[in-house]
Each structure stands twice: as C-alpha cells, then as structure tokens.
Amino acid sequence: MKDLLFIDADDIARVLSPSAAADAVAEVLRAGLDPETCPPRANVPVPAGELLLMPAATGAYAGVKIAGVAPANPGRGLPRITGGYLLLEGATLMPVALLDGAALTSLRTPAVSAVAIRHLAVPDAEHLALFGAGPQAYGHLEAVLAERPLTRVTVVSRTASAAEALVAHARTAFGLDARTGTPDEVSGADLVVCCTTAREPLFDGRLVPEHATVVAVGSHEPEARETDTALVRRSRVFVEARSVALREAGDLIIPQREGALAPDQIVGTLADLVSGRTAPGPGGPRFFKSVGMAWEDLAVAAAVHRALEWTPSTT
Secondary structure (H helix, E strand, C coil), X not given: CCCCEEECHXXXXXXXXXXXXXXXXHHHHHCCCXXXXXXXXXXXXXXXXXXXXXXXXXXXXXEEEEEEECCCHHHHCCCCEEEEEEEEECCCXXXXXXXXXXXXXXXXXXXXXXXXXXXXXXXXXXXEEEECCCHHHHHHHHHHHCXXXXXXXXXXXXXXXXXXXXXXXXXXXXXXXXXXCCXXXXXXXXXXXXXXXXXXXXXXXXXXXXXXXXXXXXXXXXXXXXXXXXXXXXXXXEECCHHHHHHHCHHHHHHHHCCCCCHHHEEEEHHHHHHCCCCCCCCCCEEEECCCCHHHHHHHHHHHHHHHHCCHHHC
16 A cells, blocks of 8 residues: 655645646546536534535546534634545545645635636736635635736725735735725726625625626535625626536525526536637626535645655655
C-alpha cells in the first residue's frame, strides 16, 4: 500500500493556482463527464449545523468530501466550513491522499465560477461588485482576476471590518481601485459575484446592466437565495446541472414557484459552455447559479495530487 499523502492548505495553495484549478474543472467536462449523472449530496443535520457527504468518481480517481457547515464558528474565530477530502485510486479504491477540506472548497468553488466567467463575462469586464468578505470572497477575487482585466472592485458586506480588510487586500495584493459600497452599485458593475450566507436577495435585480454577468455560489438550499426574482426573470440562466439546480438552488426554485422562470431560461450548463454546445447569446444579463457538486472537488483534488507527485519537496 502506498503511503497516504496528507495535503494541507499550504500545499494546495502552493501547487495549484486558481487558473489551473479552473482548467482542471473544465478538462473533466471536456473529457465527457456528465454532471447530471453524478451522485447527489447527502445533507445530515447535526447540533452544530450540518454535515455534507459528497462522493464522486472519474477515471483514475475516486473520492469523497466530508464537510461540516458550522454557522457559529466565525464567532469563535474558526472557519465556517470544516472537513476533509479522501482521495482514492480509481481502479482499486485504495486511499492515496487526505486533503484539507476547507482549503479545497475555497479553491474549487472559485474555480467553477471562473470557468463560467470565461464563457459568460464580457471580455473587457473591469468592475466587479463582490458580495461577501469571507474566504470565498478572497478566492473569487483572485479567480476572477485570472479571467478578466479588473481594475475596480466594490465590496459589499454586512461586516464593515471584514469588508475593509478585503478592500485593503485588493489594493495591496493586486493594485486595484477597491472600496466598500452598497448593493445599489451593481448598477455600474460588469461582474457581480455573490458568496455570502444570505438567505434573502442581496440587491435589486432590476439594477443589473444588460451586459453584466452575475455569479451566485453562497447557498444550496431550496429556501435560501442571494438573488431576486427580478434578476432571474431578465436573465439567461446557466447551471452546473439542471436536475441539481432545480432541487437545491433557491435562487431558481423560488422564482420558478412564482412563475418567473420559464423552461427555456435555463439556457445551458457548464458542460454545454465548455464543449461549445451552447453560447451565451444576447438578451439580458447572464446568470450562473452554482450549488457546488462532488465532481468539482474530485477534479481539483486530483489535480493537486498529480502536481504533488512531481513536486520534490513532498518526497
């Protein structure tokens, strides 16, 4: 039996850039993976929050993420998302690596958004309205910068100190014109990214410009949403998988209940965009709603493992 690699957050950040993580997600889709056939996420309520069990298998690898979502943790100075990822050899199902689950999620989710942005956002997108100021906001800022020539970032967060910290990071690390702002400033944005724990809409969807792209990643519950019905009614909608989105994404389920999501408004999936089967097309804002799927974790975990196998410092 091979020695089990323990891959911590520093290892993950060292060997895989946001752009490379996005490439790994896209490559799995180009190779023919169909997210519609992937196993569903198991959600188990526990006293501290919930446990998520997310298994997947593709070719040379299989794996499972066990993630904890503990809403009270940030108040204790601890991460809201916890857990680990067990990576297995595909042919034998022998364990080959154990990865930091929170760090993997912080890389994987922006990578999925980045693939959508590659295909949906206008090429000269310069102004990002970023909702949230936690780990996912930091990850998304870097991921978006790898895809579009941002010059300006407006951070909107209910926690002023966290928003100011992210603004300072955007200025010092990337040289951006960054500041805190209000939800109404989506009216001047080319890109709007929502990565919050909100359960109600964050902004008025009528204010989003026709050319803009909106990405929402913060929720995977039927009764929670970051965007409103007005945005969905105006938008061309893209998802990871139709079946999963209409089971888990309150951003779409609630508008559908209200009669505001026509069947043809879900224009395509991430796989459709990557393969070229679907183009963004004209007709209002482009809206990508992500709920997070197990195959995405596996794609990025496998890419990390492959990179570490050739990294001398791990021998």
